[in-house]
Amino acid sequence: MSSSHILKKDHLIPLLRKLGKAYRLVAPMQNRHGDTLFAEVASVETMALDLDHQPQESLKPFLFPQQEVIAAYEADQAGYALHPRYAAPPPTLYFGVRSCDLAAILYMDVIFSQRTREPHYLGRRHNTVLVGLNCNAPFPNCFCDATKNGPFSELGADLQLTDLGDRFLVTAGRAQGETIVSRWPQFFSAAEEAEIKKQYQLYLEARGGFQRQVHVDLAIRRLAEGMVDEAVWQQLSLRCQDCAGCAYVCPTCTCFTIVDQPRSATSGERLRCWDACTFAGFTRMAGGHNPVEPKKAAIKHRFLHKLKYDVEKHGRPSCVGCGRCLDICFGGTDIARFVELASEE
Amino acid sequence: MPHTQSDPYLPQPARILRVIGENSQIKTFVLAFTDPAVNASFRYQPGQFLMVSVPHCGEAPISISSAQQATPGEIHLSVRRAGKLTSAMHLLAEGAIIALRGPYGRFFPMSDLCGKNLLFVGGGIGLAPLRAVIQSCLADRGRFGAITILYGSRTPSDIAFRADLACWEQEAGVQCLLTVDTPEPGWSGAVGVVPKLLDQVALDPAASKALVCGPPLMIKFTLAALSAKGFADQDIITTLERHMKCGVGLCRHCHLDNKLVCVDGPVFTKAELNTLHVMELA
Structure with a gap:
């Protein structure tokens, strides 16, 4: 059963500071060209966190990089030997993941484990914590309502955030999420009934906020x-x-x-x-x-x-x-x- | 995270024991894994393929042209020189090391072939996967009925697997017929496309299975000719060649509608292909 908490926005940066020490932290940030992209957070203090725009890329490049070395080989007169290579990223927390990208990760989980267990993807995935962010206002080209995986997500995230204005409603969907809440309880308080109702209200408004009807x-x-x-x-x-x-x-x-x-x-x-x-x-x-x-x-x-x-x-x-x-x-x-x-x- | 599970991409080194020149374009490489334990435990079925690595050339799928029982401890790969990897492979001699992973793919339904007359129809390099089935049948001759092998080549000098054909002809209850598209001086055999040979052999479709492999057009016309002769679609079996990168159902280069040839094939019955958009039947 999921539990609901409140994270005041004043507490967001202090929480990210803690998370950044425990995990490699990846979040949507605006770069110097004004593009919003998921990127590794070098410093929580100076990060240009951008939760207002859709990241131009999903998390695919992190979990399934555009290019990766899967083996090294030597070949000469004496023989031919191939040695597997695995990138070993540290435990990574992805912050601010939208419901579409969460759904895509659940899809990739199936693709890379059903017929053949793909060690590179799964190696990264097993080391992953996902903090989702529900979309109160769908972006102009979005149609996740039509694909039935948004704008609010119920699946895939360890913690799911809903922006209530000056605070986030935080739902712990998986054990890793509960661990975060219980490890840093100073940032969280119990959610009131009114706040949970507010989230539902926002969900209904978001569902009505799609600009495209894609059948x-x-x-x-x-x-x-x-x-x-x-x-x-x-x-x-x-x-x-x-x-x-x-x-x-x-x-x-x-x-x-x-x-x-x-x-x-x-x-x-x-x-x-x-x-x-x-x-x-x-x-x-x-x-x-x-x-x-x-x-x-x-x-x-x-x-x-x-x-x-x-x-x-x-x-x-x-x-x-x-x-x-x-x-x-x-x-x-x-x-x-x-x-x-x-x-x- | 350390990986203890097996790596699906990792091939094992294998040594070329012998090279048989089949024709100017095709060589049969006789291979064994360099690690004796790997070689001893390696098992495969007729119709399966391997992903073959040649240094600096990446990988390509090659069907195994031998049967386990017929060539214990050895794997035969009959390779036509067609692209970068196969051209590099043709330059390799006895003793050279390549690398193999597999076997992959759905194999020929050997138990369904038991008790049946078997009609093999091959064109060019297409005889390679059929050779594995023929070897397997001949190693267990009593379980199969009459064996007929029809083989088409472009010209008499393109006829591959000559040593095999000569051996098979000597076996009881085996008939081999060859044809060429273009004759050369001294050729006294049949001229024409391989489906025309169907008129020259006695067929009992109800008691037979037909196994077909060759270039796309040859498959198309042979399958049509077999149907015209009365073969039921589920009794016509072929194997498809496709571009592949992973061999294990991930990379999707071998997509065929909702199937992937590497894992759902490469062996299909005509009944199965009828429901798909297949180049070979178009």
Whole structure:
């Protein structure tokens, strides 16, 4: 059973100071260009914490980095040996994680443990504490209501914060969260009934605050029924610039490639790097055969994977409604555009 | 956090014991893991594949072309020179070390083949995974009915696995027929695409299973020809080649609709493929 506490905003920085000593602390911060990104907090005193804007990237780059060394190798006349390499990040607390990004982490947990246990992701994940922040005011491109994982989150966070103005209502959802509350009780007080009611009021207001109506359910149904016209894929494929920006900012896109990076004539590293199913070469085989027609079927697969195959497999889409692909796509072939086209009779 | 669980990406070194030149494009590498304990405990089934590492070249999926019972302690990989890794592999000689991980993938349903007449239809390097099944059947000959092997090549000099074909022909109840797309002087055999050979053999589809592997177009026309001959879709089995990076169901390069060829395949029946958007059937 979850418990509710109050954290006054005056106590936030002192709490983060304590947390920063116990964990590597990652939080959304505004950089000198004015961009809000999750970044490691070097100093709680000088951090430019930004809880007012959506971080431009999810936590994917932290838990599943764009590029990582998975092995080192030596190869010479005497032999060929590969040695696994694991980055060993210290216990990390991610602060201010929105419900979309929490849902994406729960999805990655499944992807990286169901068929094969992926040691790099899971190694980081096991060392992770998540402090969520409910969205009182959805951002302009958000549609997590339509993907049913926001704007308030009930799953995934160790501690979940709701901004009540001069204070946060703090819900401890998991044992790690309870540990934090009981370890630093001086920052927390018991939540009053009125404060819990206030949170519910904010939740109702947030649900009404979405600026976009993206009919994800309808698109899912039409895909399941095979009702999406080929012309929709044609139209999207023509406009897709094959930049993979959508896949890179997507918190649930986890396709990757593995390449060798020689460091000398007799040694090198094996890297795992992000890849994207929309790239023309993603499925092309040595010798030239490509089972996926790049200009037609690649973007189709991206949307079918998120809105059909994952619904069949996991019971919910793997789009979490964060809206980041809407921000980044300059061809106008983001998932909201697809949902719109697919929903047309 | 220290990792005690096995690393799915970590291959084991293996030594090239022999290299068999099959034709100008295909070599069969006979391999054994350098660690005797690994080699002794390694188990695989016909139709499975390995992720092969060649120094500085990354990895590529290669299907195993031998059967465990037929080549104890040895693994055969028949490799066509097609890209960076396979070209580098072709430069390697006896004694060289590569690295292997696996075996991966769904294998041919050997128990379903018992008691059946078996029709193997291969094109080019496509005979490699079928070779594993044929070896497996011949090692346990009594459990299978008549074996027919149809093999197509581009030209007579492209015919690979000649030594194998010569051996198989000597076995009781085994028939081998070859065809080429383009004849050369001295060729007296059949000319034409491999499905045409189906007219030259006695078939009993109800008592048979057909196993097919080759280039995409060859698979397409062979599957259609087998259906026309009366083979039921669940009795036609093929294996698909796809680009793969992980081999363990994570990287998604081998996506096929809602399936991943590395874990849901690479062996599929035609009945299964009918429900999917497959290049080989398009």
